[in-house]
Amino acid sequence: FQVAPHQASRASSALFAEYEPIEGEGKINLKIDLDIPKVATMDEIEKGKKVYCRCWLSGTFPLCDGTHQKHNEATGDNVGPLIVSVKKD
Amino acid sequence: FQVAPHQASRASSALFAEYEPIEGEGKINLKIDLDIPKVATMDEIEKGKKVYCRCWLSGTFPLCDGTHQKHNEATGDNVGPLIVSVKKD
Numbered sequence: 040f041q042v043a044p045h046q047a048s049r050a051s052s053a054l055f056a057e058y059e060p061i062e063g064e065g066k067i068n069l070k071i072d073l074d075i076p077k078v079a080t081m082d083e084i085e086k087g088k089k090v091y092c093r094c095w096l097s098g099t100f101p102l103c104d105g106t107h108q109k110h111n112e113a114t115g116d117n118v119g120p121l122i123v124s125v126k127k128d
Numbered sequence: 129f130q131v132a133p134h135q136a137s138r139a140s141s142a143l144f145a146e147y148e149p150i151e152g153e154g155k156i157n158l159k160i161d162l163d164i165p166k167v168a169t170m171d172e173i174e175k176g177k178k179v180y181c182r183c184w185l186s187g188t189f190p191l192c193d194g195t196h197q198k199h200n201e202a203t204g205d206n207v208g209p210l211i212v213s214v215k216k217d
Contacts, residue, residue, distance in 0.1 A: 079208030119168030
C-alpha cells in the first residue's frame with residue numbers, strides 16, 4: 040500500500056491551519072504603493088501622539104487624513120484610525 | 129432670474145471636494161467589532177516597538193499576528209503592518 044503523492048501532500052498540509060478567507064474578502068489596498076509586494080511601515084514616535092491610517096485611502100498615508108469617514112459612508116464599512124501615544128514615565 | 133433649489137444645492141456642494149470611491153472599493157473590515165459604527169483604536173507605547181494590524185483580520189487586533197500574509201496570498205493584496213517604535217532622546 041502506497042500513499043499517492045497528492046494524498047501525502049494533503050495529509051501534510053492538514054497539520055497546519057488552513058487559511059479560510061472570509062466571505063467577500065478581497066484586496067483592501069487599492070491605492071498605496073501598489074508596485075511593491077507588501078506595504079509594511081516603520082515609524083517612530085518621540086512624544087505626544089500620532090494618528091495612523093488603517094483604511095488604505097489616506098492622502099497622507101501612513102498617517103490618517105480622515106478619508107475613512109467618507110469611505111465608511113460610501114461603503115457601509117466601520118473602519119477608523121489607530122492613535123498611538125507615548126506613555127509618560 | 130432665480131436659481132432653482134436643487135441647482136443652488138449642487139453649486140454649494142461643489143465647493144467641497146466630492147468623494148469618488150476607487151473602482152472596486154468596498155468594506156475592508158469583515159471581522160472586527162462589526163457592531164460599532166467606527167473602530168478607532170487608542171494605544172500607548174512606553175518603550176521598544178509594537179506591530180499593529182492594518183489588514184483587519186488579525187486574531188490579536190489591534191496588534192498584528194501575521195494574517196496579512198495569508199490574506200495577501202489569497203487575494204493578491206499587498207498589505208502589511210505598521211511598526212511603531214519609541215524614539216530615544
